[in-house]
Amino acid sequence: MFDVLLSEDEKGIRNEVREFVRDKVDRDLILAMDGKTKEYPYEFIKAAAKENLLGLRFPTEYGGRNLGWVSEMVAIEEIGVLGIALGCAYSLPSIIGEGIEKFGTPAQKKEYLLPTLQGKKIGGEGLTEPRGGSDFFGTNTTAVKQGDSFIINGEKRFVAGGIGADYFLVYAKTDFKAKPHESLSAFLVDRDMGVKVEEEYDLMGCRGMGAARIVMKNVEIPESNLVGDLNDGNAVFNAMMVPERLTSAAGPIGMGRASMEIAVRYADKREAFGRAIKRFEGISFKVADCTTQLDAARGLVYRAAKKADTGEWVRKEVSQAKVFGTEAGFQAVHEAMQILGGIGYTDVYPIERLYRDARLATIWTGSNEVQRLIIQNEVFREILSEDKSAKRDVELDTPGAHKTVEKVYSEEPDKYYPK
Ligand SMILES: Cc1cc2nc3c(=O)[nH]c(=O)nc-3n(C[C@H](O)[C@H](O)[C@H](O)COP(=O)(O)OP(=O)(O)OC[C@H]3O[C@@H](n4cnc5c(N)ncnc54)[C@H](O)[C@@H]3O)c2cc1C
Numbered sequence: 001m002f003d004v005l006l007s008e009d010e011k012g013i014r015n016e017v018r019e020f021v022r023d024k025v026d027r028d029l030i031l032a033m034d035g036k037t038k039e040y041p042y043e044f045i046k047a048a049a050k051e052n053l054l055g056l057r058f059p060t061e062y063g064g065r066n067l068g069w070v071s072e073m074v075a076i077e078e079i080g081v082l083g084i085a086l087g088c089a090y091s092l093p094s095i096i097g098e099g100i101e102k103f104g105t106p107a108q109k110k111e112y113l114l115p116t117l118q119g120k121k122i123g124g125e126g127l128t129e130p131r132g133g134s135d136f137f138g139t140n141t142t143a144v145k146q147g148d149s150f151i152i153n154g155e156k157r158f159v160a161g162g163i164g165a166d167y168f169l170v171y172a173k174t175d176f177k178a179k180p181h182e183s184l185s186a187f188l189v190d191r192d193m194g195v196k197v198e199e200e201y202d203l204m205g206c207r208g209m210g211a212a213r214i215v216m217k218n219v220e221i222p223e224s225n226l227v228g229d230l231n232d233g234n235a236v237f238n239a240m241m242v243p244e245r246l247t248s249a250a251g252p253i254g255m256g257r258a259s260m261e262i263a264v265r266y267a268d269k270r271e272a273f274g275r276a277i278k279r280f281e282g283i284s285f286k287v288a289d290c291t292t293q294l295d296a297a298r299g300l301v302y303r304a305a306k307k308a309d310t311g312e313w314v315r316k317e318v319s320q321a322k323v324f325g326t327e328a329g330f331q332a333v334h335e336a337m338q339i340l341g342g343i344g345y346t347d348v349y350p351i352e353r354l355y356r357d358a359r360l361a362t363i364w365t366g367s368n369e370v371q372r373l374i375i376q377n378e379v380f381r382e383i384l385s386e387d388k389s390a391k392r393d394v395e396l397d398t399p400g401a402h403k404t405v406e407k408v409y410s411e412e413p414d415k416y417y418p419k
Contacts, residue, residue, distance in 0.1 A: 005302050006074065013056070013071045017078040020051055025082060033085050033208025034353055038199055040122060040164020041089050041208060049119025054093045058101055062109055063117030069305035072243070073250045077298070080254025080329075083350075084357035085209045087254070088160050091247035096123040096169050099186060099240045103228035112167065112188055124165035125240075126156035126189075126214055133158070134370050136171075136237070137180035141216070143172035143187060150174075150226065152189065152219045158364075162197050162212025166190065169240075170216070175231045184233030187225050194219040205356030238315070241366065242308055245322040248365040249301050252329025255354045256294050259336035260287060262349055266340050277339070286335040293328035300324050316378035319371040326361035326368060333358045 003011060024047050033041060048054050049063075056072050058064025065071075072094060079090045093116045100113045115121035127136055141154025152172055159168065167190045174185040189195060196215040203211060228236045264287055267278035277283045304317035333354045337344035344351050362368045 005299065006070070009067075010071050010074050013067070014074045014078060016051075017053060017075045020048070020053060021078050021081060024051070025086070030082060030086070034083075035207065036202060038163050038208060038210040040161060041086060042122075042164065044086055045089055045093075045119045045122070048090060049117070054090070054119060055097050055117040057094070058097055058113070058117060062097075062101065062113045069242075069246070069308040070302055073246060073301050073305045076247045076250040077254040077257070077301075080251030081258040083255065083354060084206045084251060084360055087247070087251035088206060088209050091243065091251070092123060092125065092161055093117055094243045094247065095240055096125060098243050099169055099227055099236045100188075102239045103186070103236050104188075105224070107224065108188060108227065121166045122161065122164050124159045124162045124168045124212070124214070125244075126159055126168045126170040127237075128156060128158045130155055130157050130213075134367060137184060137234075139171055139173055139184060141170065141172040142176075143174050143185060145174075145223070146220075148223045149220045150187065150223060152187065152216045152221060155213060155215050157200075157213045158211040159197075159214050160206070160209045160211060160364075162214055163199060163210045165197070165212075168195065168214060169227065170214075171233050171237065174233075178231060181234045182231055184237070185230050186227040186233045186236040187221060188227060189216065189219060189221055189225065193221055204359065205353070206360050242314060242318055244365045245318045245371070246301060246304060246308070248361055249297065249321040249325030252326050252333075252358050252361045253294055253297050253301065254329075255358050256290065256329035256332025256336075259333040259351050259354055260290055260294070262351060263287065263336035263339040266349075270341075283339055286339060290328070290332040290335050293324075294332055297321070297325040297328040316375055316382075319366075319374040319378075322365065323362075323368045323371045323375070326358075329361060330355075330358040 006014070025044060029041060029044060045054070052065060053075065055064045056067045056075060057069055060066050076087060076091060080087045097113055097116060100108055104113065112121065112123065116123050127133065129140055131140055132138070141152065141156065143150040143152045152170065154172060156170060159165070167188055170187050170189050171184050172187060173183050175183040191197065194216070196217070198213045198215065199210050200213050201211055267283050267287070268276055270277050300317070300321040304314055304321045307314045307317050333351060337351050337355055340349060340351060343349065346352065
């Protein structure tokens with residue numbers, strides 16, 4: 001049904017990635033990653049790179065295919081079916097790549113972006129600190145200029161894939177007097193420049209990728225590893241948050257869709273009180289609601305992706321897709337488990353693993369509370385700045401306030417009542 005939103009080429013990508021997921025990903029790898037041992041899924045990344053599936057939207061000279069954002073979203077939904085750990089491994093080249101492609105020097109693109117998209121170099125992302133992730137701009141990590149180098153001190157935690165990373169894209173404070181949004185810079189820090197990587201936690205889901213703490217104590221990096229302008233980490237961060245949050249939205253749609261497919265087949269076969277359980281509205285309405293939410297979520301993801309292709313400011317649409325996609329995905333997995341009853345809670349079906357995986361999605365890449373803050377900020381800004389540019393003064397709670405509103409509508413009839 002959602003095919004109407006995709007071009008023939010995008011449908012082709014979906015089929016290609018679906019085949020990759022079905023034929024080229026080792027089932028044992030998924031199970032091994034869900035165990036306690038943390039090991040980076042190198043073989044998965046290499047297999048994806050071999051099929052030229054990493055960073056689909058990047059220029060061909062850096063290992064991409066020059067496709068649009070929608071193609072990437074279509075791909076990540078399919079990879080999402082495998083769970084959040086492999087989805088994360090697949091998304092990281094795109095997330096880190098965005099920062100390097102948009103802001104990096106030609107040398108950085110050659111040294112980091114190209115090998116990353118070729119599956120030869122693994123990158124991790126260091127934003128969150130032990131003191132907190134939501135207040136990103138309050139970072140305590142510092143980078144101080146010394147000759148032709150920067151000296152970095154600080155700790156980042158919950159670095160997914162840190163266990164296998166060759167380098168990290170790290171944000172650090174470089175201006176100690178400026179406002180938070182003007183005080184950070186982004187850096188590429190090689191692991192062998194002196195970064196200590198520790199795995200501290202066992203995770204509920206997303207296992208295998210781990211969540212490392214990286215400690216940088218007087219780590220000296222060359223000035224040439226600064227990404228973008230000094231003190232303009234904000235710009236790099238904003239760019240990276242587009243793929244970060246869109247992939248976070250699209251992956252759980254895949255998890256939810258896969259769980260619903262299992263649940264529908266199960267409800268067709270499983271009987272209670274002498275009939276297939278799909279005959280009970282208590283069951284079938286869950287399917288109706290969840291598939292509707294998943295389709296709506298997919299629509300939001302594609303809308304944000306299409307807007308991202310135009311290069312326009314897309315923060316509101318991205319956050320809306322992230323909130324809705326992650327919540328619809330989790331709800332679908334949750335209800336699928338309910339439809340399966342007790343067996344859904346066992347490891348006979350992958351639903352219990354997907355449940356643990358999908359739970360993460362509303363927390364990471366900027367929690368859904370933070371996304372709602374962003375959405376409301378953007379909505380207020382959009383509407384109030386429209387009022388300002390039209391020099392409108394909308395009075396509230398005064399007699400005749402409705403007239404102001406009517407005036408607003410009658411001023412621009414074409415906008416509000418298109419023919
Ligand atoms: C498995 C895993 C992998 C991760 N991978 C990475 C990674 O690769 N790189 C990386 O940098 N980080 C990563 N993270 C970190 C993740 O992005 C953070 O956990 C997340 O941003 C929340 O930060 P926090 O945990 O410090 O919670 P806090 O910031 O302490 O927030 C705690 C709670 O308060 C809420 N809250 C905070 N501020 C507000 C507000 N203003 N209004 C309303 N509610 C608010 C939050 O939504 C949350 O519910 C990962 C986390 C996990 C668990």
